[in-house]
Amino acid sequence: MKQRRKLADNLCLFLFTVLGxxxxxxxxxxxxxxxxxxxxxxHYYQAVQSPxxxxxxxxxxxxxxxxxxxxxxxxxxxxxxxxxxxxNSLLLCAGIVAGQMAVxxxxxxxxxxxxxxxxGVLFYLLIILMMMPVQVxxxxxxxxxxxxxxxxxxxxxxxxxxFLPFGxxxxxxxxxxxxxxxxxxxxxxGASTLGVLxxxxxxxxKGGFISLVLLSFIDAWNMxxxxxxxxxxxxxxPLSVFLATVSRQNFSLSFACGVLAMAxxxxxxxxxxxxxxxxxxxxxxx
Amino acid sequence: MTIGLSARRRTPRPHLSRxxxxxxxxxxxxxxxxxxxxxxxxxxxxxxxxxxxxxFGVGGASFVGLAxxxxxxxxxxxxxxxxxxxxFLCTGVPVIMxxxxxxxxxxxxxxxxxxLFRSVLLFxxxxxxxxxxxxVDVFFSRYGIVNGWLEGLGVPLTDWMNSPRAFWVLIGLYxxxxxxxxxxxxLAGLNMIPTEYYQAADIEGASGRQKFTRITLPLIWPxxxxxxxxxxxxxxxxxxxxFLLGGKHPxxxxxxxxxxxxxxxENLNYQRLSVxxxxxxxxxxxxxxxxxGLQSKYGEEAQL
Numbered sequence: 301m302k303q304r305r306k307l308a309d310n311l312c313l314f315l316f317t318v319l320g321x322x323x324x325x326x327x328x329x330x331x332x333x334x335x336x337x338x339x340x341x342x343h344y345y346q347a348v349q350s351p352x353x354x355x356x357x358x359x360x361x362x363x364x365x366x367x368x369x370x371x372x373x374x375x376x377x378x379x380x381x382x383x384x385x386x387x388n389s390l391l392l393c394a395g396i397v398a399g400q401m402a403v404x405x406x407x408x409x410x411x412x413x414x415x416x417x418x419x420g421v422l423f424y425l426l427i428i429l430m431m432m433p434v435q436v437x438x439x440x441x442x443x444x445x446x447x448x449x450x451x452x453x454x455x456x457x458x459x460x461x462x463f464l465p466f467g468x469x470x471x472x473x474x475x476x477x478x479x480x481x482x483x484x485x486x487x488x489x490g491a492s493t494l495g496v497l498x499x500x501x502x503x504x505x506k507g508g509f510i511s512l513v514l515l516s517f518i519d520a521w522n523m524x525x526x527x528x529x530x531x532x533x534x535x536x537x538p539l540s541v542f543l544a545t546v547s548r549q550n551f552s553l554s555f556a557c558g559v560l561a562m563a564x565x566x567x568x569x570x571x572x573x574x575x576x577x578x579x580x581x582x583x584x585x586x
Numbered sequence: 587m588t589i590g591l592s593a594r595r596r597t598p599r600p601h602l603s604r605x606x607x608x609x610x611x612x613x614x615x616x617x618x619x620x621x622x623x624x625x626x627x628x629x630x631x632x633x634x635x636x637x638x639x640x641x642f643g644v645g646g647a648s649f650v651g652l653a654x655x656x657x658x659x660x661x662x663x664x665x666x667x668x669x670x671x672x673x674f675l676c677t678g679v680p681v682i683m684x685x686x687x688x689x690x691x692x693x694x695x696x697x698x699x700x701x702l703f704r705s706v707l708l709f710x711x712x713x714x715x716x717x718x719x720x721x722v723d724v725f726f727s728r729y730g731i732v733n734g735w736l737e738g739l740g741v742p743l744t745d746w747m748n749s750p751r752a753f754w755v756l757i758g759l760y761x762x763x764x765x766x767x768x769x770x771x772x773l774a775g776l777n778m779i780p781t782e783y784y785q786a787a788d789i790e791g792a793s794g795r796q797k798f799t800r801i802t803l804p805l806i807w808p809x810x811x812x813x814x815x816x817x818x819x820x821x822x823x824x825x826x827x828x829f830l831l832g833g834k835h836p837x838x839x840x841x842x843x844x845x846x847x848x849x850x851x852e853n854l855n856y857q858r859l860s861v862x863x864x865x866x867x868x869x870x871x872x873x874x875x876x877x878x879g880l881q882s883k884y885g886e887e888a889q890l
Binding site for chain 1: 609610612613614616617618619620621623624626627628630631632634635689692693695697698699700703704705706707708709710711712713714715716717718719720721723724727729730731733734737762766767770771774775809812813815818819822823825826829830843844847848851856859860863866867870871874
């Protein structure tokens with residue numbers, strides 16, 4: 301019996317190692333490619349970059365023949381536009397996250413700890429809106445932003461994203477898990493409403509709070525549709541969209557650029573994956 | 587998550603103490619930013635869309651009833667897009683649910699590293715789409731790596747992204763990207779089942795299969811509902827991959843409703859676009875309503 305269990309455990313371990321490799325493959329592949337010299341990349345991927353009749357297909361090439369920092373030199377030092385774009389995108393996402401957190405914490409507080417008329421219906425509507433694919437609201441958003449004169453500015457990207465209903469939904473779930481007694485006790489001690497939120501609810505739901513920061517950052521960092529619709533000038537595109545336009549032109553740069561785009565989410569994931577898991581669990585549990 | 591309209595359980599209107607009234611005012615103040623934002627960026631725009639869908643001319647010059655709807659239904663592009671989207675849903679969602687459930691069951695037995703794998707599986711979700719698409723491009727283009735392998739095996743080559751196989755590449759990407767998310771949700775559901783139930787079943791001498799069908803399945807049901815909804819929602823996000831891989835006019839097999847929406851937007855055909863958006867909205871609305879109706883019927887009493 302014990303032996304059988306051990307066998308099953310090892311089988312699981314094996315299976316998940318395979319799955320894990322499959323999941324991590326694109327990262328390994330991109331990082332590997334970014335350390336190859338442009339000549340090496342061209343040598344192996346010419347067929348993909350500029351297809352020619354009768355050319356040989358590309359071969360999987362994971363270990364660089366010669367480690368080269370040329371691509372990184374190009375995007376980090378030689379051509380500052382990449383790096384500028386990186387920092388700008390980071391700033392954009394920080395703005396979105398800050399807005400989303402403020403709106404969601406306030407809204408979540410109201411939905412989780414107060415009773416008011418129409419709360420049930422409003423929360424239901426919130427969930428319906430949360431489920432909508434981006435494309436349904438994209439064009440209506442465009443029309444409104446146009447009226448407000450915000451098109452072509454970063455406000456067009458920040459504002460709709462800051463008010464995304466998902467944040468309020470998640471914070472409601474999180475704050476609901478904080479016992480009412482703590483909130484009442486703080487009130488009796490004379491804490492103001494905002495004091496309760498900042499000093500009691502947010503610290504009590506810290507894991508969930510961090511997870512929403514992560515989730516909304518990831519969402520903002522990977523934004524594709526919105527910039528393409530709300531910004532007419534491709535120069536202003538954030539890294540997420542820009543990256544897609546580089547990749548077909550210059551493979552060696554796009555590997556390095558891919559690493560640049562992965563870096564923030566990779567770091568966040570490394571340090572906060574537990575919180576991320578916790579946040580997703582919260583979105584499912586009532 | 588259970589949602590019910592607790593409006594029915596409304597507090598009696600009169601005789602609110604001053605403190606209660608103040609609390610209500612605070613609640614509205616707190617909820618104001620999100621409600622105002624949703625109104626401006628979601629509700630009002632949606633009303634505009636609805637209006638566009640039944641009018642004709644710039645800015646909604648004249649009311650035409652359902653003419654736009656009839657027009658859109660008659661268009662071959664819309665029918666192709668709707669059929670593909672439906673096919674994508676009907677293929678991708680069952681696959682990802684089954685796979686996710688299987689993985690969650692395996693991860694539930696705690697073995698060395700099971701916690702690590704749980705978060706590793708989540709990783710594809712955080713990766714920028716463009717980076718992933720680049721890798722897919724290298725593998726599946728006409729002279730890509732996969733074709734190189736097939737060549738070596740003597741299998742005739744196909745241009746993956748320009749053939750019906752593009753659909754399967756897209757399904758693969760969808761499963762790859764979203765499976766981990768489902769696993770986490772299902773695992774959370776599984777872990778909420780009290781272990782006492784299983785212990786009791788063990789004492790009674792229940793078989794593994796009985797425990798699964800009598801304890802696990804009924805209790806995981808509410809989680810499965812939510813995972814289903816999220817899978818549908820996430821399936822709509824596959825448009826990003828389809829667009830970045832195939833552009834505005836990809837192979838017919840992956841021409842989705844969102845392509846239809848986007849292309850009509852670019853041609854400034856707001857009417858057709860609005861019709862499609864309204865219908866997509868209604869389908870999702872109906873789906874969510876039916877699901878939650880079912881859930882509150884089967885699940886415990888609906889509460890908010």
